[in-house]
Amino acid sequence: MSKEIQIYNTLTRKKEVFTSIVENHVGMYVCGPTVYGDPHLGHARPGITFDVVFRYLKHADYKVRYVRNITDAGHLENDADEGEDKIVKRARLEQLEPMEIVQFFTISYHSAMEKLNCLPPSIEPRATGHIIEQIEMIKGILENGFAYEVNGSVYLDVNKYNEKYPYGTLSGRNLEDTLEGTRDLDGQSEKKSPVDFAIWKKASAEHIMKWRSPWGEGFPGWHMECSAMGQKYLGRNFDIHGGGMDLVFPHHEAEIAQSNACNDCNPVNYWMHNNMITVDGKKMGKSLGNFINLEEFFTGSHAKLERAYSPMTIRFFILQAHYRSTVDFSNAALQAAEKGFNKLMNAMETLQKLEPSEKSTYDVNELEQNCYAAMDDDFNTPILIAHLFDGVRIINSVKDGKESLTSSNLEKLKNVFTAFVTDILGFISTKGNGENDLTNEVMELVLKLRENAKKNKDFKSADLIRDELDKTGIQIKDSREGSSWKLK
């Protein structure tokens, strides 16, 4: 049983015992994807991190309302001249429709999350679906005197705000730091101070997505949607707000300011942030050639990848690190994670076949307590996995007759593994479901056969294997460490 869950709160910079606002209920909001591109590791990490938080809180018998938004209010622009011409012709269908792009990438995102076995959130609100709620909140901020309108745009008056509420509590920046760090020139001339930020922007003629408002045609500032949707579905003050560390400033800081300014109420009790991801020690970036999207991992179709890695390998790899640590992706690290994952899942299978004995040589209760203690300690999944590997060692020893478990202890061990491996960590066996792992295993056999053929100087067979694989779209790479394969 979970005793008490400690959560590291970015707001206070320490671990705190989690107490929910409403007994047995948790309201959790997590910043979701902007659906204008392929889902990548930067989506996988918060997706998996907060999926495990969601699963563990449910396991601890909370009724959790998990809200994760879809940011679909993009800032696409028409070519002004062409746009006008087409409007004259009323050829609506020939124009770029941002919602087609949104639909395409929302489907990719959902598909990737499903493959990673992330449970769908309870509610998945869209920014464009909550323009009214955002306008209402902006009106409230204006009424309270914490914002001003200039030329059809509305800005939050950070200096004014700072007189009543301390600005920068989440990020630990004070107003002077912020002022120094301000580089954004957008709307600079209109703003009273460079630290002010737009909560409503006037739309130019070229701007495609825009709505009527009390301030003319425009669109909400990008921090508004989370404030408005969090409040709508979870209340003015809710339990947990999660997201990537890169969102602490300015996004989450702005959310706090918007809520205080509108409702005179602190919106969130516990702020949780997952750390960032690097690839081969470098920040991911399109210009660096190390920007690998999730589908490329799953199929191995990126030049940096030696082969495909299953969604469960990715999931295992991410959970092998604590969510507040950085994670570096490399082929070696992923291959190690794959081995670890397979070892764990093989033990799950072995466990089902173990026979009970008269006495136990191992304390399953202690294992269970250790597992709960790890998760209660700010969702420490690497420690949890280490404890589960203690269990794996025992499972294999019992199989080999070196340790023994009574019938009730065996039952208990099965329950512990089902709870922590399947329900909480969300690992599912990829055997026999036709996913990459099956191909991987069969390919391992094929490579072994080719190795044997070469050893036996049966070059006909070795060539046959290479040629047939080639037809299938599989390329074999030979190196000193042996052979590997990847999709062409």
Added chain:
Amino acid sequence: MSKEIQIYNTLTRKKEVFTSIVENHVGMYVCGPTVYGDPHLGHARPGITFDVVFRYLKHADYKVRYVRNITDAGHLENDADEGEDKIVKRARLEQLEPMEIVQFFTISYHSAMEKLNCLPPSIEPRATGHIIEQIEMIKGILENGFAYEVNGSVYLDVNKYNEKYPYGTLSGRNLEDTLEGTRDLDGQSEKKSPVDFAIWKKASAEHIMKWRSPWGEGFPGWHMECSAMGQKYLGRNFDIHGGGMDLVFPHHEAEIAQSNACNDCNPVNYWMHNNMITVDGKKMGKSLGNFINLEEFFTGSHAKLERAYSPMTIRFFILQAHYRSTVDFSNAALQAAEKGFNKLMNAMETLQKLEPSEKSTYDVNELEQNCYAAMDDDFNTPILIAHLFDGVRIINSVKDGKESLTSSNLEKLKNVFTAFVTDILGFISTKGNGENDLTNEVMELVLKLRENAKKNKDFKSADLIRDELDKTGIQIKDSREGSSWKLK
């Protein structure tokens, strides 16, 4: 090649040659599900019908923007007393949140559509995401004098409308018929005439989903969303609007009225309606015990079902009838459809293995022309399937050496089958469910290697293959026709 597509237009009650408004582009709007319940046959039929229309128009080289909405603006109500009490306690999380229900059933709907191999529409707008657009349209109707406000609700003034535009053109009802058929007492006392319908409704205190508007807190009338979203994404006048026949009146009739009243512009050129579904000769109904949802078909878990029927069997069964005919579901009919589907897919497989001859005894061009002619004739899928079965007969005769095809004719036949069976009808092989194609192909190679090893009396390799596959969970079956494999 498609020559010219004829579409039966509900508006004119005859088949018309299809001409798109913008050259090479088609805008198509189809009424989607109300996501407050499990997806059932009433969702499958329009889903599949308009999927085939979408596929065929794309095959005919149109760039199609296919919009299908999600109706998520439900009319759930709180218990007033309890609701108030909870608002006082600010226990937001304990309240019913309609969007949780919406999320749950949207996911089920998408999952069912994916299983039925219906392509996702280009845009899938939600009613609650377009409240502003609906309000704007209501304002327009009021400004043009075709609506009036009473106590915070807005009604379309049908008599006034009928003075300028004929009301009832789509359903063939005149105003007197409509007056007689009116039984809806909702808001009767407020309305000038019983035929008037609400385009905005004032929300009672118990109503959960409501928005601020120029007429107070309320929600749009249920016909508004399709008018507003169709116009937003396809323009004021677009090509095709589809839906079930039960939507002709009042829903689609109301859509026409709303668009004319707001824009003085006929919204849709071609109205298409699929016919209804019965189960064992009776209308589906929860009280009749014959209300079977799609998941129950797929798993066979409903008392009326003798066993499970695959999504492809359902798809084949629905497409065996023309979309404007009724369809009656029964175990016998589904089992017959399953046989037909398997026969067709087996022929697809056989086709890939046929050997060419010096001369052809069969005219593939004629078959191709027949297939196009069937689809050009108001998407006549049963006739198309009949022609494809002519092809199946030839494929099997060629296999048996009773007919022959030249190499170029064989290529052509393959192209015809791929185009019509896979691309247009959207049938996919369900064989080897659970394995992906790559595993299948690699396994084919493995079986070949084992065959070779046995031939060469290299039993060590043959056994290695069997044992290693066994570990992976793959079982090899040897028979006279050769070896095959399956997951254990």
